[in-house]
Amino acid sequence: MTRSERDEERDERIEMEIVVDAYGREEQAMGWHVSLDDTLEFPFEARCRTEREESPLEEGETVRVVGMSSTEPTLSQQFVTIKWMDRTLGAPLEQLEPVDVGSATEQAIADWQYWLER
Template sequence: MTRIDRDEEREKRIKMDIVVDAYNRHERAIGWYTYLEDTIRFPFEAQCIEEREVSPLEEGEDVRVNGMSSVEASQSEMFVTVDWMGRELGVPLAQVEPIKVDGETEEAVADWHYWAGRGYEF
């Protein structure tokens, strides 16, 4: 994922709504997980926007995103579950782009893409 320019409005929302009162890596991961799980409307259709070593998805491949992966799986980055080749599989949220979703879902996924694209870590 290419580095993304700083967005002050998004920075403020992330700081004040998502990782507010998070003082360590684990608390920031839980803040993100909770925000995404509470905001995104699952399931939704998405397209793979980049290939990743940790995922079998190929760029341009369409998938159905069913929900968040477990909290434990999302301690280094956010993972979602997708239907893939007849089974459910966890893939990085940063790897997929929603297709025709509601505004809240679009913004929440864009928030995570921004965080990941800026190179931020928990």
């Protein structure tokens, strides 16, 4: 993964709204989880942008994202719950690209992916 150019506005938003009161990695991860859960406008459609070993999704495949997963969040992985082939399962948010979503959802996902790339 290539490193993103520094985005001061995005960095400030992340620092002041998502990880502002977090002490340590676990609290930062939970800050991300809570922020994403509060901000993402469920349900929404998303396209798989890359295949991953821990996910059955294929690149280009479209799924319906219905919520945040109960999987323990980390600073390198946040999972969402998706509907896929008549099943409900968790998928890494990093793997997904939103399709025709509101600006809040688009920004939250872009912020998370920016965080991962930095």
